Amino acid sequence: MALVQAESPPALGPDRLSRLPAELLLRITRDLTTTELCAVRLCSRALESSLRHFFLLEFFQHKQFMLTDFSLQTLLAIARHPAISQTLRHVSIGAEEFCVNSRFVPQNEDQDTSFFTAAAQQQALLASGRALHFLAAAFSLLPNLETVQLSNTPSYTQFCEGPRAAWHSYGLRSTCEQLGKGAHRLLKKSTDPDFSSRAFAMVMTALAQSDARPANIKVSMHSKVAGLKDYAFDLAPVPRLSLPGVSAGNDTDVDTLAILAGLRQLHLKLQFVLHPHRTRHIVPDDPPFSGRSKLAAMESLALHAWLAHCPKVEWLRLNLHKEPRHYNDFFLRRLGSPLPAYYPLPPGSIASRDITMPFASHLRRLDLGIACCSVDVLLDLLDRFPALEYLSLYRFSLMFEKDKAETAHNIWSKFLRALVESPLGVQLKELSLRRLGTVTRYFVYPYSKKTHTLKLNGSDGIKYTAELDKPMISWLRKIPFELIQKGSSVDADLEFFEDNSNYLGGNDTLSEHGDSELEESDTEDGF
Structure with missing residues (x-):
């Protein structure tokens, strides 16, 4: 009898795996770490081709780079x-x-030498203009560039490496390994208050040189000394560089006006506010150019001129300075004020000196963080945005006067009641309130004040999203009533801290992304 040899089943090799439908292949590989996914892609050309689109979107749609x-x-x-x-x-x-x-403190002489060498190389990179040339050349070759961001924190948006895995700037890990144990502390947060402003001015100049037109500009800095000063918003034209992605023969100067004209999202961390060392106490009702507020008002003129050239912004996020929070009142009162006749505008500018927020009529989203002002100032600011649909206040304090009937508790109730009576009570789609506080209005000293931290519904924040059958105005009508009723039992809703670090501690800036990502982590942005 003839022996019949059974046919062996076909092997499930990489070629068979690559012939699976894309949906199944993504389900198989979606939980792999970066190293594992790269190993799978190396199995065969067919498998690499099947995973290429997913791989590029997952790892190269958003990248962060160091200034090295x-x-x-x-x-x-x-x-x-x-x-x-x-x-x-x-x-x-x-x-x-x-x-x-x-x-x-370096652990040995080799680490000490490596660190100072790296520091010198970074300073030379910025001072010589090499960093500007690198950025301008790269931006000129990125046809689909939509967002440019300046950040000193890692991203937590990649989950393939596990929960809470941080994706740092490219090259940071190898730099820390080269410098030795504990070197990561040197690169987390800047100690130079001018570093972020110089970096931002360089990035904007590189974008102008490359003819790039990103729709979103974001600055998210998590250090109390980091933030943009007035010179970061320079509008002066500069000579054009010769770049590979820019048409040759164009010898005209370049500026940032064309970039500003197309911006849709603008997220800024600001630092130009009156510093507490320059005055002992403030009175927010002082005239705009009195002795106490003159410096703060003049420092903000550069930003006002910058915003005057941004007619299409739909989402504005402003994080103000952490330490002199009480002095934010000057800036918020003058936000959008006309530019004085003596302030220079760049050549070719068509912006109006009288309208320094041309986007106000169609701004849909406003986020304010790490700020303090009176109720009237906040309401007056919100009245300037008739199309506002999303409002977020984070680590925001309202001023109250001890000699009046207002208390630390019902000052926020007064604000919410005013929203009910304004058009925002009907048109708002979402309201987010987190880490609210109150401070006394007069004689506020920067390091010895009493801060009242408001607890809403037993929590440090609330967020309400309006629906068809649950409009914002009906929710707002309940919130002030509940606050007033609970006002007789202050201890149940308020916590009093003598040390402002209990209230100001933690991270400084709002989340860099939309609401779906705002709740990722309090360690990243915490808005």
Whole structure:
């Protein structure tokens, strides 16, 4: 009898795996770590081709780079790649600085030498203009660039490495390994209050040189000394560089006016407020150019001129300075004020000196963080945005006067009641209130004040999203009533802290993304 040899089943090799439908292949690989996914892609050309689109979107749609030669050269190499350059839409520039004056003590002479060498190289990169050339050349080769961000914090949006895994700027890990144990402390947060302003001005100049037109500009800095000063918003034209992605023969100067004209989202961390060391106490009712408020008002003129050239902004986020929070009242009162006749506008500007917020009529979303002002100032600011639909207040304090009937508790009730009576009570789709507080209005000293932290519904924040059968106005009508009724039992709703660090501690800035990502982590932005 003839022996019949059974046919062996076909092996499930990488070629068979690559022939699976894309949906099944993504389900199989979606839980793999970066290293594991790269190993799968190396199995065969067919498998790599099947996973290429997913891989590029997952790992190259948003990238963050340090201000070092190695990291910026990598950005330029990505921009020159025919496939990856088409995918990269969100470029973050990490503001990690080699802090020479840090308290970090090197463990040995080699680490000491490596750190000071790296610090010197970074300073040379910025001072020589190499960083500007790297950025401008890379931006000129990214046709789909939508968002440019300046940040000194990692991203927590990638979950393939596990929960709470941080994605730092490209090159940060290798830099820390080279510098040795504890070196990551040197690069977390800047100690130079001017570093972020210089980096932002350089990024904006690079965008102008490259003819890039991103729709979103974001600055998210998590250090109390980090933030943009007035010179970061310079509008003066500069000579054009010769770049690969820009048409040759154009010898005209370039400026940022064309970039500002197309902005849709603008997120800024600001630092130009009257510093507490320059005065002992403030009276918010002083005239705009009195001795106490003159400096704060003049420092904000550069931003007013900058905003005057942004007619299409739909989402404005302003994080103010942490320490002199009480002095934010000057800035918020003068936000959108006309520019004085003596303030210079750049050549070719068609902006109006009288309208420094041309986007006010169609602004849909406003986020204010780490600020303090009176109820009247806040309401007057909100009245300037008739199309506002989303409002978020984070670490926001309202001033009250001890010599009047207002108390720390019902001052927020007064604000919410005013919203009911305003058009915002009908048109608001979402209201987010987190880490609310109150401070006394007069004789507020920066380091010895009593801060009242308001607890809403037993929590440090609430967020309400309006629906068809649950409009915002009906919810607002209940909130003030509940606050007033509970006002007789202050201890149940308020906590009193003598040390303002209990209220101001933690992170400084709002989330860099939309609401779906605002709740990712309090360690990233916490809005």
